[in-house]
Amino acid sequence: MEKAKLIRLVRVIGVIIAIVFLALGAGLIETNANGLVNHWDGTNGSFTVDESRENQTIIVFTEVSSGNCPEFRFEVMDxxxxxxxxVEKKDCSEWYADDVWxxxxxxxxxxxxxFTASDDVSIVAVNGDVDEYLENYALGNGLEDIGTCFCCLSFVVPFILGRMSSQTMDSSHHFELNDSFVMPTPYEGPSESPSTALDAEDHGAESATEEPDAEPATEVEDEESTAEVQDVEAATEKEDEQPDGAFWGGLNND
Incomplete structure (x- = not known):
C-alpha cells in the first residue's frame, strides 16, 4: 500500500514539474510577441494586421529539418x-540555430x-527588440522541451517502480515457499494387503506342521546305513577267520 502511494506521489510531482516548465517556456515565447498564425498552423492561410500591430516587426519560424533550407519557399501577398x-530569408548557415528567425x-x-509555404510555419509580430525576443524564444523552447521530458518521466518512472515492486513481491513469496518446503518420504514399495499377510501366515503354519513328519524318515535312513556298515564288517571278520591251508586257500582263490 505504501509503495502504491509512493508511485502516485512520484507521478503527481513529475506532472507538476512538467506543467511548471511548460508554463515558463510558453511565457517566455509569448513575451513581447503576438501570434498572427498559430504555431505550425499549416502551409497556407491568412492573417490580419490591425492598428495595434502596425509598427511591429513580423517574423516567421518554419519547420526546420535537415537540409530543407535551400528548397524552402515562403511568400506573402496583400x-x-x-x-x-x-521578405528576407535567413542564410542557410544560420537557418538551423535555435535563436534565429x-x-x-x-x-x-x-x-x-x-501566405503560402513549403512546410508548416508560425508567424509572430514582435513588439520591441527582435534579438532579445529571439533569446527568450530559444530559452522558452528549451524549457518546454524539459517540461515535455518530465511529463514523460512522470509516467515512465512510476511504471518502472511498479514493475520492480511486483518483482520484489514475487521473490519474497518464492523464498517463503522454499522455507516451508518439506522433503517427500522415500518410496518403500507397495504395502501388503491383509489377504496377502494371511496367506503368508497360513503358508508358515503348513511348513511348521510338515517338519515333524520329516524327522522319522531321516531316522530310518540312518538305521539302514548303520545295518549295511555292520554287514560289511561281519563279512570282513569271517574272511579273516578262514584257515590258511592250501585247500582252503585254493577255494578262496576260486
Missing amino acids: DEEKTPLP QYRIGTLEPGRYT
Missing part, C-alpha cells in the same frame, strides 16, 4: 492588391494578408 510582398517580413500596414 489581399487587396494581390501582389507579393518582399527563418523569414522576416518587417512592418506591415493594417490589412489582411495571405
Whole structure:
C-alpha cells in the first residue's frame, strides 16, 4: 500500500514539474510577441494586421529539418492588391540555430494578408527588440522541451517502480515457499494387503506342521546305513577267520 502511494506521489510531482516548465517556456515565447498564425498552423492561410500591430516587426519560424533550407519557399501577398510582398530569408548557415528567425517580413500596414509555404510555419509580430525576443524564444523552447521530458518521466518512472515492486513481491513469496518446503518420504514399495499377510501366515503354519513328519524318515535312513556298515564288517571278520591251508586257500582263490 505504501509503495502504491509512493508511485502516485512520484507521478503527481513529475506532472507538476512538467506543467511548471511548460508554463515558463510558453511565457517566455509569448513575451513581447503576438501570434498572427498559430504555431505550425499549416502551409497556407491568412492573417490580419490591425492598428495595434502596425509598427511591429513580423517574423516567421518554419519547420526546420535537415537540409530543407535551400528548397524552402515562403511568400506573402496583400489581399487587396494581390501582389507579393518582399521578405528576407535567413542564410542557410544560420537557418538551423535555435535563436534565429527563418523569414522576416518587417512592418506591415493594417490589412489582411495571405501566405503560402513549403512546410508548416508560425508567424509572430514582435513588439520591441527582435534579438532579445529571439533569446527568450530559444530559452522558452528549451524549457518546454524539459517540461515535455518530465511529463514523460512522470509516467515512465512510476511504471518502472511498479514493475520492480511486483518483482520484489514475487521473490519474497518464492523464498517463503522454499522455507516451508518439506522433503517427500522415500518410496518403500507397495504395502501388503491383509489377504496377502494371511496367506503368508497360513503358508508358515503348513511348513511348521510338515517338519515333524520329516524327522522319522531321516531316522530310518540312518538305521539302514548303520545295518549295511555292520554287514560289511561281519563279512570282513569271517574272511579273516578262514584257515590258511592250501585247500582252503585254493577255494578262496576260486
